[in-house]
Amino acid sequence: MATEMCWRCLFFVFFLLGGSAQDIGQTRFICTSIPADMDMCSAAAQSGSGSAEELKNSVLQLRETVLQQKETIMNQKETIRELTAKISRCESQSMAEPFNGEGKVGQPGSRKKETAGASKNTMGDLSRAPPADTLNQLGQTLQTLKTRLENLEQFSRSNSSSQISNLKDILQNKIDDLEKQVLSRVNNIEENKPNLKNETEQRGKIESTLTTLHHRISDLEKGQRNNLPGDKFQLNFSLRTNYMYAKVKKSLPEMYTFTVCMWLKSSATPGMGTPFSYAVPGQPNELVLIEWGSNPMEILINDKVAKLPFVISDGKWHHICVTWTTRDGVWEAYQDGLLRGNGENLAPYHPIKPHGVLILGQEQDTLGGGFDATQAFVGELAHFNIWDKVLTPGEVYNLATCSTKAIAGNVISWSESNIEIFGSPTKWEFEACRQIN
Structure with a gap:
């Protein structure tokens, strides 16, 4: 045994x-x-443990090499399928019906006038790459395949594996076949070049017309924005990004009390984001208003937090005000002119520090930057004002109901000259009293 x-x-x-x-x-x-x-x-x-172990490792390495080559073959097959699809598209374009002398497709007199549907189809053709671009892509793909083949040849010389040699032969044959097909398609396209000339000219005319129309629209929008009154405008933050915001050109002074008011409109979920944030050196959360995720709206002062009883994510305009004083950290929250909540012990005896950066639409993680798209404001904002005093309930009510002429903030007032826009948030006309009628 x-x-x-x-x-x-x-x-x-x-x-x-x-x-x-x-x-x-x-x-x-x-x-x-x-x-x-x-x-x-x-x-x-x-x-024989020493030699056996070495040879066993060699066998395992060779097996891993074969598996890698199998994966390479699969990748090459996928590339070949993509090339075949591109060649087919190229061929279909070269086989298109020639243009007649009138610049129309098909028989003479088949279409007397351009219709809206025909214009739409022509515009759709612009999105397809011309044959020359397709051929460039095919050439680049073939060059990539050749580079991979050269790498395989170097690898086969260093490993002397018959499996790798077989793979190299297979790939070489595939590349040769593809080159022949590409050359054949190129010849066909070259022969049909005169027929494609009219199509190229027509495409150029349409592109020129679209460019001119775009410039006209831009000029009209610019003119409308320039004609707006200094304070009768709103900012529309339509996307949740980390690059769309407005910067207030003025900083805040040292303040021991304040009132901040604004008009807001949003239906974003979850949470409308950050209407404004004020950061100072060493403290990015010196003064922040934020509604993030499923949490209620909060106001942060020196990283201390108070939850605000606002319900404004209904897609309608709402006027909100928050007052605060450093003495005992007393705060009040007003929505649409009415007191909705109050509290104390919010950063008591901590004055708001000066020489910071005030941003509309983004939450700052660093001074003037470090924006996070998940905390960005999505909605519309107008009449952002800050006072270095606590407004009375009557004054807040008058602002929200337009009972009297609106008073501007004595620290920050809502004016185009005070706002610098980044990332192209839209600016449109806004009339506060019209929103509540």
Whole structure:
């Protein structure tokens, strides 16, 4: 029994070393004495453990190489399928019906006038790449395939593996076939170039017309914005991005009390984001108004937080005001002219620090930057004003109901000259009293 197991062990080592049954007759056996109480197979395994382990690692490496090459073949197949699809599109364009002398597709007199549907189809054709671009893409893809093939050749020389050589031959044949197909398509396109000339000219005319129309629209929008009154405008933050915001050109002075008021309109979920944030060196959350995620709207002063009882994410305009004084950290929250909540101990005896950066539409993680798209304001904002005093309930009510002429903030007033826009938030006309009628 021990002899049979020993032979099995020897066969295992022999096959691990890369031998076969036919090589047994050419193999020399070395006899080594071992202790009587030691297992023969264990001794045989120990005697060849070093070489067997090295060859085993080599076999595993070769197997991993073969697997990598299989994955390369799959990638090349996917590339070949993409090339075939592009060639088909190129061929379909080259086989299109020629233009007649009148610049129309099909038989003479088939269309007397351009219709809206025809214009729409022509505009749709602009989105497709011309044959020359398609051929450039095919050439670039073929060059990539050749580069990968050269890498495979270098790899095959360093590993001397027959499997890699076979893969190289397969890829070379595929590339040769693709080159022949591309050359054939190029010849066909070159032959049809005169027929494509009219199409190119027509495409150029349409592109020129669209460019002119775009410039006219831009000029009209610019003129409308320039004609707006200084304070009768709103900012529309339509997207939740980290680059769309407005910067107030003035900073805040040191303040021991304040009132901040604005008009807001939003239906964004979850949370409308950050209508404004004020950061100073060393403290990005010196003064912040934010509604983030499913949390209620909050006001932060020096990283201290008070939850505000506002319900304004209904897609309608709302007037909100927040007052605060450093003495005992007393605060009040007004919505649409009415007191909705109050509290105390919000950053008590901490004055608002000066020389900071005031941003509309983004929350600052660093001074003047570090914006996070998930905290960006989505909605419309107007009449952002700050006072260095606590407005009375009557004054807040008059602002919200337009009972009297609106008073501007004595620290920050809503004016186009005080706002610098980044990332193109839209600016449109806004009349506060019209929103509540």
